Structures are given as structure tokens and as C-alpha cells.
Amino acid sequence: MAPKVLVVLTSCGQMTTADKLTGWYLPELAHPYDVLSPKTEIVMASPKGGIAPVDMGSVEAFKSDPSSSSFFANQKSVWETTKPISSFLGRASEFAALFYPGGHGPMFDLATDTDSIQLINEFVAAEKPVAAVCHGPAVFTNVVLPSGKHLLADKEVTGFSNAEEDMAQMTEFMPFLLETKIKDVGGKYVKADEAWGEKVVVVDGGKLITGQNPASAKGTGEAILKAIGL
Structure with a gap:
């Protein structure tokens, strides 16, 4: 039986700071899905359950990317039938890993979602890999372990950089800046030599x-596979 990977998407389709639509970012699910789905069973969750809104800007931006365009056209059931995060609490033993794609949406809901924070703590306690990409690492920024230590304290971590946020012209709309927040909670933020x-x-x-x-x-998807021994 294939190991299960729990993937959590944002439920936020509208920014609270501006009249802008948002959601999860298409290639950040499509590309890892291509890597993970042949070898694992992918189970989908979101804070509210049901349809997790895709950022339509990412659909347009990656329309010439075969992976993203194929995923958007053929896999809608993946993100339109998510189950509430709350229904997975207490079930970390059933899964091999936990993964959060990005998009600006997670900055507005998953970063502070109490069920998500508890879920991450349960996977960490079970010594299961937890992973996130781009704005996805926002989900770790409020996770405090039972010991009282922050999950990211003294650890090398990456995520969408302040420079990239500026280049995307989204800085003013963000509830916080991910790079800054990672540093504020004691993480050792690192990034690629060049933006993007x-x-x-x-x-x-x-x-x-x-x-x-x-x-x-x-690459994040490939790292998850390696971490679970596949």
C-alpha cells in the first residue's frame, strides 16, 4: 500500500487587506503532485474543507507550463473536495508526511489557524516530515512546540523572500513579511543567490x-519523497 501524504491548501480566496483575489499557487501543488502522486496516496485538506481556491493569476502565469496547465485542466477534484483540517487531528500515524503549498492565501489563514498549528505539532511529535514551499512556510511561523521552543528556532529555513515580495508588488498587502517573520521567531533564513x-x-x-x-x-516534492524513503 502506498504511503499517504497529507497536503493542506488555503481556504482564503480573498485578501482581507485589499480588494484582491488570492488562493494557492498552481505550480506549487502541480509540480509536487507530479512527483508524489505516482508513489504516494495524496490526501487533501484545508481549513474549511470543500473547494480550496486556486489563485487564478497563477493559472494565467503558468499557462505555458505543461505540468501546471495539465493539472489545472484534469485534476480539479484534487482541490475541490478537500476535507477540514480538524478531521485529521489525532491521525498523524496514518500519514508519511505533511505538505503545505504556497500562494498568498496561507498568509491570511493557515499562518494563524489553530487546527493547522496543532496538526503540525502532531506530525512533529510523531517524527513525520513537515514541508512547505514559497508562502507555505508561513504555516510554521506560529508553531510553538510543547517544550516552549519555536519550531523554527535555530533552524535553516527558506520561503518567499522580501525581495521577491517587493518584485511581485505585494508587500503592502501582506499581513506580515515571511522572511522577516522567520527571522523574528529565531529561524536562520536562507535564500537562493538570485531572486526566483x-x-x-x-x-x-x-x-x-x-x-x-x-x-x-x-524540488520540495522530491525532498519529501527522499525523506519518506522513496
């Missing part, structure tokens, strides 16, 4: 995996 370059960081023997941006999505 691929960067995947694996620490704790594969138990914590982070990717910087859309270019890092496939």
Missing part, C-alpha cells in the same frame, strides 16, 4: 523541508 532561483532546505534529517518560491516546488 531554486532553493530547497532540508534539516532535522528530512523532518523539516522548505522551498523558497515556485521554482522550488518540484
Whole structure:
């Protein structure tokens, strides 16, 4: 039986700070899905359950990317039938790993979602890999372990950089800046030499995996496979 990977998407389709639509970012699910789906069973969750909104800007931006365009055209059931995060609490033993794609949506809901924070703590306690890409690492920024230590404290972590946020002209709309927040909670933020370059960081023997941006999505999926021994 294939190991299960729990993938959590944002439920936020509208920014609270601006009249802008948002959601999860297409290649950050499509590219890891291509890597993971042949070897694992992917189970989908979101804070609210049901349809997890895709950022239509990412659909347009990656329309010439075969992986993204094929995924959007053929796999709608993946993100339109998610189950609430709450239904997975207490079930970390059923899964091999936990993964959060990015998009700006997670900055507005998953970063502070109490069920998500509890879920991450349960996977960490079970010594299962937890992974996130681009804005996805926002989900780790409020995770405090039972010991009282922050999950990211003293660990190398990446995520969407402040420079990339500026280049995307989204800085003013963000509830916080991910790079700054990672540093504020004690993480050792690292990034690619160039903006938009691929960067995947694996620490704790594969138990914590982070990717910087859309270019890092496939590599994040590959790191998850390696961490679960596939």
C-alpha cells in the first residue's frame, strides 16, 4: 500500500487587506503532485474543507507550463473536495508526511489557524516530515512546540523572500513579511543567490523541508519523497 501524504491548501480566496483575489499557487501543488502522486496516496485538506481556491493569476502565469496547465485542466477534484483540517487531528500515524503549498492565501489563514498549528505539532511529535514551499512556510511561523521552543528556532529555513515580495508588488498587502517573520521567531533564513532561483532546505534529517518560491516546488516534492524513503 502506498504511503499517504497529507497536503493542506488555503481556504482564503480573498485578501482581507485589499480588494484582491488570492488562493494557492498552481505550480506549487502541480509540480509536487507530479512527483508524489505516482508513489504516494495524496490526501487533501484545508481549513474549511470543500473547494480550496486556486489563485487564478497563477493559472494565467503558468499557462505555458505543461505540468501546471495539465493539472489545472484534469485534476480539479484534487482541490475541490478537500476535507477540514480538524478531521485529521489525532491521525498523524496514518500519514508519511505533511505538505503545505504556497500562494498568498496561507498568509491570511493557515499562518494563524489553530487546527493547522496543532496538526503540525502532531506530525512533529510523531517524527513525520513537515514541508512547505514559497508562502507555505508561513504555516510554521506560529508553531510553538510543547517544550516552549519555536519550531523554527535555530533552524535553516527558506520561503518567499522580501525581495521577491517587493518584485511581485505585494508587500503592502501582506499581513506580515515571511522572511522577516522567520527571522523574528529565531529561524536562520536562507535564500537562493538570485531572486526566483531554486532553493530547497532540508534539516532535522528530512523532518523539516522548505522551498523558497515556485521554482522550488518540484524540488520540495522530491525532498519529501527522499525523506519518506522513496
